[in-house]
Amino acid sequence: MAAISVPEFSTDVSTSTPIPVPPGSVGLVSPQFITFNEPLRLTSGQVLPSYELAVETYGVLNAQRNNAVLICHALNASHHVAGISASDPKDIGWWDNMVGPGKAVDTDRFFVIGVNNIGSCFGSTGPASINPETGLPWGAAFPMLTVEDWVQAQARLADHFGISKLAAVMGGSLGGMQALSWAITCPDRIGHCIVIASTPRLSAQNIGFNEVARRSIISDPDFHGGNYYAQGCVPKHGLSVARMVGHITYLSDDDMAEKFGRTQRAPADNGEFHYGYDVEFEVESYLRYQGEKFSTYFDANTYLLITRALDYFDPSRNHGGDLARAMESAKADFLLVSFSTDWRFPPARSREIVRSLLKNKRAVTYAEIDAPHGHDAFLLDDARYHAVVQGYYDRIAAKLGLPERTQTKGVLA
Amino acid sequence: MAAISVPEFSTDVSTSTPIPVPPGSVGLVSPQFITFNEPLRLTSGQVLPSYELAVETYGVLNAQRNNAVLICHALNASHHVAGISASDPKDIGWWDNMVGPGKAVDTDRFFVIGVNNIGSCFGSTGPASINPETGLPWGAAFPMLTVEDWVQAQARLADHFGISKLAAVMGGSLGGMQALSWAITCPDRIGHCIVIASTPRLSAQNIGFNEVARRSIISDPDFHGGNYYAQGCVPKHGLSVARMVGHITYLSDDDMAEKFGRTQRAPADNGEFHYGYDVEFEVESYLRYQGEKFSTYFDANTYLLITRALDYFDPSRNHGGDLARAMESAKADFLLVSFSTDWRFPPARSREIVRSLLKNKRAVTYAEIDAPHGHDAFLLDDARYHAVVQGYYDRIAAKLGLPERTQTKGVLA
Numbered sequence: 001m002a003a004i005s006v007p008e009f010s011t012d013v014s015t016s017t018p019i020p021v022p023p024g025s026v027g028l029v030s031p032q033f034i035t036f037n038e039p040l041r042l043t044s045g046q047v048l049p050s051y052e053l054a055v056e057t058y059g060v061l062n063a064q065r066n067n068a069v070l071i072c073h074a075l076n077a078s079h080h081v082a083g084i085s086a087s088d089p090k091d092i093g094w095w096d097n098m099v100g101p102g103k104a105v106d107t108d109r110f111f112v113i114g115v116n117n118i119g120s121c122f123g124s125t126g127p128a129s130i131n132p133e134t135g136l137p138w139g140a141a142f143p144m145l146t147v148e149d150w151v152q153a154q155a156r157l158a159d160h161f162g163i164s165k166l167a168a169v170m171g172g173s174l175g176g177m178q179a180l181s182w183a184i185t186c187p188d189r190i191g192h193c194i195v196i197a198s199t200p201r202l203s204a205q206n207i208g209f210n211e212v213a214r215r216s217i218i219s220d221p222d223f224h225g226g227n228y229y230a231q232g233c234v235p236k237h238g239l240s241v242a243r244m245v246g247h248i249t250y251l252s253d254d255d256m257a258e259k260f261g262r263t264q265r266a267p268a269d270n271g272e273f274h275y276g277y278d279v280e281f282e283v284e285s286y287l288r289y290q291g292e293k294f295s296t297y298f299d300a301n302t303y304l305l306i307t308r309a310l311d312y313f314d315p316s317r318n319h320g321g322d323l324a325r326a327m328e329s330a331k332a333d334f335l336l337v338s339f340s341t342d343w344r345f346p347p348a349r350s351r352e353i354v355r356s357l358l359k360n361k362r363a364v365t366y367a368e369i370d371a372p373h374g375h376d377a378f379l380l381d382d383a384r385y386h387a388v389v390q391g392y393y394d395r396i397a398a399k400l401g402l403p404e405r406t407q408t409k410g411v412l413a
Numbered sequence: 414m415a416a417i418s419v420p421e422f423s424t425d426v427s428t429s430t431p432i433p434v435p436p437g438s439v440g441l442v443s444p445q446f447i448t449f450n451e452p453l454r455l456t457s458g459q460v461l462p463s464y465e466l467a468v469e470t471y472g473v474l475n476a477q478r479n480n481a482v483l484i485c486h487a488l489n490a491s492h493h494v495a496g497i498s499a500s501d502p503k504d505i506g507w508w509d510n511m512v513g514p515g516k517a518v519d520t521d522r523f524f525v526i527g528v529n530n531i532g533s534c535f536g537s538t539g540p541a542s543i544n545p546e547t548g549l550p551w552g553a554a555f556p557m558l559t560v561e562d563w564v565q566a567q568a569r570l571a572d573h574f575g576i577s578k579l580a581a582v583m584g585g586s587l588g589g590m591q592a593l594s595w596a597i598t599c600p601d602r603i604g605h606c607i608v609i610a611s612t613p614r615l616s617a618q619n620i621g622f623n624e625v626a627r628r629s630i631i632s633d634p635d636f637h638g639g640n641y642y643a644q645g646c647v648p649k650h651g652l653s654v655a656r657m658v659g660h661i662t663y664l665s666d667d668d669m670a671e672k673f674g675r676t677q678r679a680p681a682d683n684g685e686f687h688y689g690y691d692v693e694f695e696v697e698s699y700l701r702y703q704g705e706k707f708s709t710y711f712d713a714n715t716y717l718l719i720t721r722a723l724d725y726f727d728p729s730r731n732h733g734g735d736l737a738r739a740m741e742s743a744k745a746d747f748l749l750v751s752f753s754t755d756w757r758f759p760p761a762r763s764r765e766i767v768r769s770l771l772k773n774k775r776a777v778t779y780a781e782i783d784a785p786h787g788h789d790a791f792l793l794d795d796a797r798y799h800a801v802v803q804g805y806y807d808r809i810a811a812k813l814g815l816p817e818r819t820q821t822k823g824v825l826a
Contacts, residue, residue: 043688044686044688045688046688143688144688144689201675202675203666203669203670203675204666204669204670204672204673204674204675204694204695204696205661205664205666205669205670207675207694207696207697208657208661208669208696208697208700209658209661211657211696211697211700211701212654212657212658212661212700214690215650215653215654215657215701215704216629216654218690219633219650219651219653219654220632221634237628237632237633238632240628240632241625241628241629241632241654244621244624244625244628245622245625245658248618248621248622248625251618253616253617253618253756256616256617256618256621257616257617257618259617260617261617262614262615262616262617262620262727273457273725275456275457275458275459275556275557276557277627277631277717277721280724280725281617281620281724282617283617283620283621283624284620284621284624287621287624287625288624288628291628304690308690311693311694312686312693314675343666343756
């Protein structure tokens with residue numbers, strides 16, 4: 001297979017309007033859709049006969065094919081990791097601050113792959129796709145997936161690109177679980193494992209919040225047992241509440257205090273409350289807006305499926321709960337990053353992974369970033385955090401003999 | 414008015430079966446219902462023309478009428494503070510471990526009043542009561558209430574008993590807010606203010622969780638805009654989800670890990686998961702059960718109303734956000750207690766109250782209990798916590814010249 005290059009559009013094809021590409025951006029990007037016809041045997045015992053993956057790539061795969069980085073997404077993200085969507089110039093990749101020419105994950109040197117996981121709702125085969133056996137949307141019949149199933153599908157994607165060993169697999173939150181699972185299940189195919197704001201397993205509290213979200217969706221009469229596509233409706237109220245509760249867990253208490261505090265939204269003329277259940281506080285307005293927006297574009301079955309995959313993930317489970325034993329197979333070097341105010345997956349969970357790796361004498365870099373933004377911090381632009389990741393990638397590049405960094409976010413080095 | 418004595422039934426009147434009364438219990442108790450025909454002008458500007466309060470009392474009001482203690486309840490509680498309900502021997506008061514002969518709040522010496530607040534659903538006038546103007550349940554037309562409104566109604570209840578000054582007002586969580594409000598708004602009528610696991614105001618995160626609960630209820634089609642009584646249904650799914658999310662916030666992460674961890678509930682024969690959305694983990698089973706049980710007895714309009722009263726409470730609001738200025742009117746002595754793992758109303762919130770009182774040179778006792786049980790700790794039997802409260806009540810008794818303690822939980826001193 002020939003080297004694959006980054007698309008270099010600079011024109012919105014729908015309107016022929018030139019799109020300004022900011023320095024450090026990979027520019028306009030479009031997904032590719034790759035069909036896999038070999039059946040995928042899943043953890044649950046079910047078999048997915050065939051599937052399609054939506055993928056974006058940035059940078060150039062070198063001749064040795066040793067500069068590939070796979071980016072794994074969390075609940076509400078996709079293959080669109082970086083750059084400007086050619087079909088919607090307002091749609092910037094979810095980790096655009098991390099991935100691009102001269103950025104921490106430098107696309108001048110690395111070939112970066114973004115993939116939408118099976119079961120998601122952004123282009124890859126999922127519950128809203130047509131089940132070839134029935135000609136109808138899968139709906140409730142779509143098989144349950146696990147982190148290990150996603151990794152298996154991602155490994156086939158690496159095969160597709162002719163990549164036998166990835167320079168790195170990287171992800172935040174649920175994406176970090178996929179990176180961890182790569183290190184355990186495909187130890188010879190991953191050089192570096194980068195796990196950010198993640199956990200080796202959900203706590204009872206984490207599962208509890210997921211279950212609240214699922215009950216909210218499943219008990220919405222518009223859910224129709226998961227087969228709402230045929231009914232021409234979506235369980236938007238349930239999905240909206242699910243998103244609201246999720247959103248609270250992504251932010252820190254301090255961050256919410258800073259952003260919203262007790263600020264009133266449109267108080268009465270005398271500054272008083274309205275004494276009712278319409279919005280009184282900014283935080284209500286924000287959460288309602290986030291919930292309602294989410295319910296217009298995210299698939300409810302996907303929400304159920306991904307939260308369940310989160311619940312199930314626990315590589316220590318088949319090793320008597322001993323994470324160090326689960327990590328015995330790993331051969332990669334590791335970077336772990338956690339954030340001080342992340343109460344969803346707090347630093348202690350990352351430290352547990354670090355300890356399990358040190359017991360196995362793995363090379364581990366660990367950074368605990370003192371940041372106020374809770375779990376969401378892994379998506380935000382924080383100079384210290386990005387410096388840690390950039391330094392780590394510079395070491396990967398040096399070890400692999402990749403070219404020197406030539407620019408920093410669009411500025412020549 | 415004559416001294417009021419504790420009921421001393423020891424027989425279940427419905428079956429004539431003797432009920433064993435454990436040592437330290439106030440025994441079998443029945444509520445009294447007291448009607449107030451003087452209209453209550455509310456913070457919202459609305460007027461409640463008349464109302465009834467459900468009340469229980471324990472112990473004897475002395476001749477000086479200076480030994481009365483008012484106990485204020487939180488979201489999901491009532492006037493049934495202590496003892497065994499005469500109508501249901503399984504129904505033990507919600508703070509029975511705290512209140513009784515020889516207990517921390519010693520009913521041998523104090524006359525204890527438990528009152529169900531207006532708007533609640535356990536016997537006092539609330540949204541499910543009949544609106545005298547229409548002859549139909551109030552439903553959505555029931556006026557919004559605030560902590561200050563409840564205190565006003567409680568002050569009239571003290572008048573009813575001929576009590577000009579309460580020895581103490583005490584409450585946990587929302588109950589603590591009522592105690593605090595008593596100290597501010599009725600400074601001459603309260604000797605001691607006991608505020609446990611509370612806060613001077615909700616944070617944005619607290620309001621966010623309340624809003625999730627309200628959205629869940631209001632978007633349930635069985636809510637019918639609050640007028641579900643006439644439809645013969647209740648928004649049980651919405652109320653159940655609301656309770657689930659509330660419940661998670663009452664427990665600590667560690668406590669949930671200890672109680673449930675990742676323990677599977679009824680795994681498949683091979684120990685595996687079922688790979689579906691039925692219960693897989695104990696924590697799911699527990700939360701679903703709690704949610705469903707709650708939805709069978711709690712009124713959805715009451716849930717909305719009480720969470721909104723929580724949101725509104727902020728005595729500093731009319732003082733430019735300065736809590737110390739809000740506390741200037743207070744004359745009581747104070748006991749504050751917080752719990753280390755309470756992430757709903759963490760110790761920092763209690764410390765904020767303590768600081769505001771010290772600025773006003775009030776006498777303050779503050780205990781921060783290192784307990785693993787999160788916000789719920791205020792309801793649990795913890796020897797250190799109860800010793801603090803008991804010691805404080807012994808000092809109140811000594812100051813008032815009340816008789817010496819004669820027993821400790823049913824054992825003669």
